[in-house]
Amino acid sequence: MKNLQYLAWGFIVVCMGVGILIAKWMIPDLSWSAVAASIGGTVAGVGLVAAVAKIREMKKRDHVPDVDERTWNNMKNFYAAALYFVLIGSMAVVIVLVGLGHETIELGAISLYLLFLFMILAIGSFIVKRA
Amino acid sequence: MKVTNRIKEIRLAKGISQVEMAEALQITRQTINAVEKHKYNPSLELALKMIKYFNVPIEELFTLEEDTK
DSSP, X not given: OHHHHHHHHHHHHHHHHHHHHHHHHHOTTSOHHXXXXXXXXXXXXXXXXXXXXXXXXXXXXXXXXXXXXXXXXXXXXXXXXXXXXXXXXXXXXXXXXXHTTOOXXXXXXXXXXXXXXXXXXXXHHHHHHHO | OEEXXXXXXXXXXXXXXXXXXXXXXXXXXXXXHHHHTTSOXXXXXXXXXXXXXXXXXXXXXXEEEOOOO
């Protein structure tokens, strides 16, 4: 189980690294220093989260698990509800943009919107896990 | 129809804390709290684990309340 956890952390770092390299491939003007900073930031960020998780685990005095069947049920319900909010919200945004006279959406704007969605979903998952 | 339980009553009678029970059943303390307050119905698997843990018959732990209507 521990190995799987380390594998998951590694997989996340590799995926984010590949994403940054794809960004460099798509945007040739992106400097290598920015790419290096992004990869460094990714490794540092994931490392920080992993370190905090490890410290919390070491401080824990009991052997009570962090998640159980109720947590997974709550997560499933949260994502089922979030799906509708995301779909309806996205549709509403498109309708508003069309109403304002926009005919195209920049990829940058979409990526920012997706980043915002992921952040909201991550915060929501964290709250649901704790409830 | 509502499922009620006597988990809190039986747990306290046996002098078991929520953390001890959570450790033994490998569930979170919040889940025990939710089950005891009738906010969450445990899965069949967890219900059977609880019966085994307390060593009581199922009808002593869980009751199905019939609708009056």
